[in-house]
Amino acid sequence: MNQDQLKQAVAQAAVDHILPRLDSKSIVGVGTGSTANFFIDALAKHKMDFDGAVASSEATAARLKGHGIPVYDLNSTAELEFYVDGADESDEHLHLIKGGGAALTREKIVAAVAKTFICIADASKLVPVLGAFPLPVEVIPMARSHVARELVKLGGDPVYREGVLTDNGNVILDVHNLSITDPVKLEADINAIVGVVTNGLFAARPADLLLLGTADGVKTLKR
Numbered sequence: 728m729n730q731d732q733l734k735q736a737v738a739q740a741a742v743d744h745i746l747p748r749l750d751s752k753s754i755v756g757v758g759t760g761s762t763a764n765f766f767i768d769a770l771a772k773h774k775m776d777f778d779g780a781v782a783s784s785e786a787t788a789a790r791l792k793g794h795g796i797p798v799y800d801l802n803s804t805a806e807l808e809f810y811v812d813g814a815d816e817s818d819e820h821l822h823l824i825k826g827g828g829a830a831l832t833r834e835k836i837v838a839a840v841a842k843t844f845i846c847i848a849d850a851s852k853l854v855p856v857l858g859a860f861p862l863p864v865e866v867i868p869m870a871r872s873h874v875a876r877e878l879v880k881l882g883g884d885p886v887y888r889e890g891v892l893t894d895n896g897n898v899i900l901d902v903h904n905l906s907i908t909d910p911v912k913l914e915a916d917i918n919a920i921v922g923v924v925t926n927g928l929f930a931a932r933p934a935d936l937l938l939l940g941t942a943d944g945v946k947t948l949k950r
């Protein structure tokens with residue numbers, strides 16, 4: 728199986744997991760990226776079985792609408808049973824690095840609201856220690872240099888993601904060369920820097936379930 732087939736398999740596994748728990752009033756939180764796109768395509772086949780979705784990015788909203796799935800504002804959504812999204816890295820505690828697609832802030836907000844966060848990823852994303860994937864940090868544009876200097880003090884090497892503006896109108900710094908042994912602390916430390924909107928560590932609110940696509944089938948890891 729190639730990487731796309733593994734992503735497709737976990738996307739289908741996520742649909743299989745949530746479908747029996749959805750009803751005509753259910754709203755599903757949907758992540759961003761290629762794995763989330765496979766999830767959207769698989770979910771769309773069952774669009775009559777739930778009410779609609781909350782999207783973690785403009786790109787996801789467009790894809791959902793393209794399938795005829797109603798997209799709701801999170802502010803008008805009282806309950807969100809499930810949030811399904813990919814990740815750039817996960818450790819065995821289901822602490823994640825996300826934001827490769829620059830959607831980390833909205834992803835973190837929807838994940839915070841959802842009762843159950845299901846992460847879907849191919850096997851290459853499971854790592855012993857987070858940090859080989861550069862950690863994305865969303866930053867208010869005028870604070871970019873200040874935040875970069877503070878990130879260096881924390882031991883990282885920030886690189887400005889040229890030409891990228893987030894859906895919120897901000898910029899991304901990708902922090903290289905971090906070996907993240909305490910993701911909960913680092914998430915809080917980076918978020919405390921003035922000018923940071925949020926960073927791509929999902930450790931204070933990790934995933935609840937990781938559906939991992941492997942050559943031997945989909946494996947389920949629980950927190």
Ligand code: 5RP
Pocket residue numbers: 758759760761762763812813814815824825826827828829830831834
């Ligand atoms: C987007 C994300 C994605 O979930 C992450 O980048 C993984 O993407 P893909 O499923 O394409 O490998 O956090 O901001």
